[in-house]
Amino acid sequence: MRPPGTVGATSTKGDAVSDPAAPDIELAAVEVLREVLAHQRRPRDGGCAGRVCLRCVRHHLDTVRSAMESGRRIDFVLPAFPTKSPNPAKVLGPLPDLAEELALRFLDGLCERIAAIHPPGAAILLCSDGRVFNDLLGVSDEDVTGYVRGIDRMIKRIGATHLEQFxxxxxxxxxxxxxMRAMLSSGYAPTVEELREEVRAGGAPLAMYRGITRFMLEDLSGPGYTGTRSALQRHCRKLAYGVIQRSKAWGDLLGQLFPAAVRLSIHPQPCATDKIGILLADTPDVWLTPWHSVAVETGGRYTLMKRAEAEAAGAALAYRAGRPSHYVLEPAAAGTAPAPAPAPAHREPWNRACA
Structure with missing residues (x-):
């Protein structure tokens, strides 16, 4: 045993040199992951336990610790902010609005809190996947371009220095x-039959397939659709495989381009897997995102709702710079609206980010 005061010294018996800072880095890396996992988007029966899942902490610890040991910032990759839903019953229009702004402020604030733990800081690369599958949603490339440019302008306007788009x-x-879409698919996409086998096996792939099918059905059942619901359901089940196929291709490409980044997802993820599902908003539906909904303010707090639900609850449309921005629901009327999910345990709740 070494005498006191010799930690880190090399003994004459060939003991390895230990780094006295290693325990501090380990603890700091755990604290960083606790900040992220406090907002974890979990599937039902996904295997996670506790407010912060320790199995997920262990799974991602090496990636975070590696960045911290090298003294570099911690990079995160998040495929998100694709394009607005084409269904006017869900959103205000094709451009980003307060729903996106709140999510961007939350993500930038998360990086700020990580920087308080790890001074080199953190950054989140928002890997917009709108161009990846917009044709399957019936959204034009022009609308995707407008949305991406709108997010860029919003990032600059709110001073979100830790965020960037790709x-x-x-x-x-x-x-x-x-x-572009053809090259991505030919180089990285799994076959549809491979996806069908995964879905048949149940678990997370089946939940993903059902969730995307539901969103496709909602997105495509707007006022322009004149067919039967059963026909649309069959069509959406087929399209869902295409969306998953290209999403997986995009994810694999990002993994190749950014191998040292911590990978985030807007979808619920099973415990201790390659990606961490992250909540971008307070919402009663874990699948609901800013681009499938509107922001609704009630008594200084925000949640996400589908546009038709907000209007049915009596919410009033609010404008910013002459454009529709969000809805305001008086507290007395809020009892008729779906109850928002409890805010995740973190120091800067999303629903007060713009308060």
């Missing part, structure tokens, strides 16, 4: 949009 256009610069 799109399919950055990967295949100069190619046409149809060709």
């Amino acid at each position: 799109t399919l256009d950055d990967v295949y610069s100069g190619a046409g949009h149809v060709d």
Whole structure:
């Protein structure tokens, strides 16, 4: 046994040199992951336990610790902010609004809190996947471009210095949009039959398939659809495989391009897997996102709701800079609206980010 005061020294018996800072880095890395996992988006029966899942902490600890040991910032990759839903019963229009702004402020604030633990800081690369599958949603490439540019302007306007966008256009610069999607699919996408086998096995792939099918059905059942609901359901079940196929391709490409980043997802993720599901908002539906909904303010707090639900509850439309921004629901009327989920345990709740 070494005498006191010799920690880190090399003994004459060939003991390895120990780093006195290693325990501090380990504890700091755990604290960083606790900040992230406080907002974890979990599936039902996904295997996670406790307010902060220790199994997920252990699974991602090496990636975070590696960045901290090298003295570099901690990078996160989040495929998100694709394009607004084409269904006017869910959203205010094709451009980002307060729902996105609140989510961006939350993500930037999360990086600020990580910087208080790890001074080199953190950054989140928002890997917009709108161009990846917008044709399956019936959304034009022009609308995707407008949405991406709107997010860029919003990031600059609110001073979200820890956020940056990355799109399919950055990967295949100069190619046409149809060709971009074809190159992505041919290089990285699994076959539909492989996906069908995963879905048949149940668990997380089945939950993902059902969730995306439901969203496709909602997105495509707008006022422009004139067919039967059963026909649309069959169509959406088929389209869901295409969305999952391209999403997996995009995810695999990002993993190749950013191997040292911590991978986040807007979808619920099973315990101790490669991605951490993250909540971008307080909402009673864990699948609801800012681009499928509107922000609703009640008594200084915000939640997400579908536009039709907000209007049915008596919420009033609010404007910013002459454009529709969000809804305001008087507290007396809020009892008729769906109850928002409890705020995740963190120091800067999303629903007060703009209060």
